[in-house]
Amino acid sequence: MRRTIHPFTVLSFALLSFFVAVAGRRPVQIAMFALILASSLLIDNKIKFWKKVILYILPVSCLLVMLNRFFGATMDNGIDYALRFALLVTPLFILFYSIPAGRMSLALRTVNMPARLHYLFLFSLEMVTLLKDILQNVRIAQQLRGLRFEQNPVKRWKNIFPMLSPVLLIAISQGLERSVALEFKGIEHGGPKTYLRTLPLAPVDKVLISALLVLSCIVIFSRLI
Amino acid sequence: MSKPTVKQQFLKQTSGASLPLIAVGIGINLIMGEITSLLKIPLYLDSVGTIFIGVICGPYAGLMCGLLSNVAAGILLNPPWLFFAPVAMLIGFFSGYIASKGGFSTITKAALFGVLQGIISALASAPIAAFVFGGLTMGGTDFLVLYFRSMGNNILNSVFYQGLAADPIDKCCSYILVFLMIKRLPASLRNRLPQLNER
Numbered sequence: 493m494r495r496t497i498h499p500f501t502v503l504s505f506a507l508l509s510f511f512v513a514v515a516g517r518r519p520v521q522i523a524m525f526a527l528i529l530a531s532s533l534l535i536d537n538k539i540k541f542w543k544k545v546i547l548y549i550l551p552v553s554c555l556l557v558m559l560n561r562f563f564g565a566t567m568d569n570g571i572d573y574a575l576r577f578a579l580l581v582t583p584l585f586i587l588f589y590s591i592p593a594g595r596m597s598l599a600l601r602t603v604n605m606p607a608r609l610h611y612l613f614l615f616s617l618e619m620v621t622l623l624k625d626i627l628q629n630v631r632i633a634q635q636l637r638g639l640r641f642e643q644n645p646v647k648r649w650k651n652i653f654p655m656l657s658p659v660l661l662i663a664i665s666q667g668l669e670r671s672v673a674l675e676f677k678g679i680e681h682g683g684p685k686t687y688l689r690t691l692p693l694a695p696v697d698k699v700l701i702s703a704l705l706v707l708s709c710i711v712i713f714s715r716l717i
Numbered sequence: 718m719s720k721p722t723v724k725q726q727f728l729k730q731t732s733g734a735s736l737p738l739i740a741v742g743i744g745i746n747l748i749m750g751e752i753t754s755l756l757k758i759p760l761y762l763d764s765v766g767t768i769f770i771g772v773i774c775g776p777y778a779g780l781m782c783g784l785l786s787n788v789a790a791g792i793l794l795n796p797p798w799l800f801f802a803p804v805a806m807l808i809g810f811f812s813g814y815i816a817s818k819g820g821f822s823t824i825t826k827a828a829l830f831g832v833l834q835g836i837i838s839a840l841a842s843a844p845i846a847a848f849v850f851g852g853l854t855m856g857g858t859d860f861l862v863l864y865f866r867s868m869g870n871n872i873l874n875s876v877f878y879q880g881l882a883a884d885p886i887d888k889c890c891s892y893i894l895v896f897l898m899i900k901r902l903p904a905s906l907r908n909r910l911p912q913l914n915e916r
Contacts, residue, residue: 648756668737
């Protein structure tokens with residue numbers, strides 16, 4: 493079976509990148525960015541990631557360099573901004589494109605995260621999809637009742653109520669029903685919980701996380717000295 | 718009876734019926750973008766869910782809703798949203814606090830506190846937008862940042878002025894919207910909402 497990297501390892505990698513962006517010197521920052529791009533070869537959504545790099549990270553970085561030059565700051569200033577932006581944002585794309593939400597949730601179970609927070613994280617992701625479906629149904633229903641979207645600005649504002657009110661009411665009702673189910677499930681109970689599946693750290697992940705955290709500390713101290 | 722501690726208040730506001738409602742708030746935040754583009758309203762209104770939860774469940778629930786909204790938006794929409802989580806948390810907490818002090822008793826009060834919230838949001842988001850993004854977020858308001866920079870302001874000031882130009886209007890409208898939504902809630906549902914009935 494192909495071994496996949498643990499979400500916490502990727503998170504530690506993103507943390508290292510954050511510290512390099514904030515406290516690292518330029519050669520270290522450039523090396524880190526190269527490492528991030530190289531690490532993208534390990535993720536499944538390579539195309540999606542490179543699309544973001546080409547259509548978002550690179551244009552913004554180039555714009556930051558050009559605009560700083562244009563508005564009187566030095567080129568160096570612009571490069572600093574561009575590198576910082578790239579180092580702060582790119583690892584997040586790696587994180588979210590390599591780790592599905594379900595896998596992240598499994599990982600969170602291993603660190604004794606309170607059950608209510610774990611549930612909230614999962615349910616909020618689920619709720620977005622649910623509300624999108626409700627919104628779609630409400631939009632069709634209201635259009636069938638004669639609601640028109642192409643109207644003057646005042647009417648457009650008024651249209652927000654026939655769209656938002658039913659969505660909100662349905663969502664609140666469902667949420668309150670869910671709270672009863674949660675009570676039966678004993679989610680408020682403070683004792684230890686058992687889960688069918690968890691995602692424990694493998695020895696390799698432990699070593700990698702430790703190394704990344706040590707590197708993060710070195711980056712911070714090298715700046716302070 | 719002694720006043721509840723911060724921890725007790727936090728646990729109370731993020732448990733029971735509030736827990737799924739926070740998820741509802743997160744969902745509302747994330748679908749507001751679709752509603753505004755559908756109705757062609759030139760505002761974000763992406764904090765309506767957070768403000769709503771702050772008002773009906775309390776400031777700590779609003780804070781959690783703000784934090785998790787940005788985490789969810791980071792996962793589902795665009796990862797850079799994560800950086801603005803502190804601003805969203807501030808919005809949730811402030812709206813809940815204001816509501817507990819009677820700030821949502823009339824529409825005028827709600828509108829005024831909305832403007833104040835907008836100024837606070839602009840103050841809180843400016844350092845993040847300037848430090849992380851260098852003032853550029855690839856959004857429509859980037860032109861305002863460029864305009865202020867062309868007038869000789871530095872990045873931080875330009876982002877702050879851009880925030881001042883956009884946020885108070887956006888938050889004022891969000892507050893008014895939440896005020897009207899709460900007034901329109903049917904009594905049967907209002908009776909089941911935790912904090913709303915304590916006031």
